Amino acid sequence: xxxxxxVIVLAVAIAAVIYYLLxxxxxxxINAAVGLLTLFLLNTFEVMSMxxxxxxxxxxxxxxxxxxxxxPGAIVLVLLHxxxxxx
Numbered sequence: 001x002x003x004x005x006x007v008i009v010l011a012v013a014i015a016a017v018i019y020y021l022l023x024x025x026x027x028x029x030i031n032a033a034v035g036l037l038t039l040f041l042l043n044t045f046e047v048m049s050m051x052x053x054x055x056x057x058x059x060x061x062x063x064x065x066x067x068x069x070x071x072p073g074a075i076v077l078v079l080l081h082x083x084x085x086x087x
Contacts, residue, residue, distance in 0.1 A: 028067050035066025035074040042078065053082055061087040 039062065042048060043055040056062065056077060065073045065087065080087065 031070035031073075032063060032067035035070050036063065038071060038074040039066065039077065048078075048081065051082065056081050057086075059087070 036058065039056055039058055043058075046055070048055050062077055065077055067073075069076060077087065
């Protein structure tokens with residue numbers, strides 16, 4: 001009887017952890033998509049060329065910044081790129 005109760009409690013705990021990780025993972029994917037879409041549109045419409053700077057390359061570093069920062073992360077990347085700091 002106690003073993004069955006322990007198995008149920010353990011299964012509920014594992015399900016809660018998986019739910020928490022998936023929820024956080026979905027948020028990261030959405031943030032990355034919005035940030036990368038912003039950078040893609042900036043590069044496509046050559047907005048950076050209008051202000052005299054080259055396009056922002058989409059690298060692993062920019063993907064990570066956009067994943068954690070989303071749209072504000074993309075804006076920070078643009079500002080850093082305008083000041084000459086490339087990642």
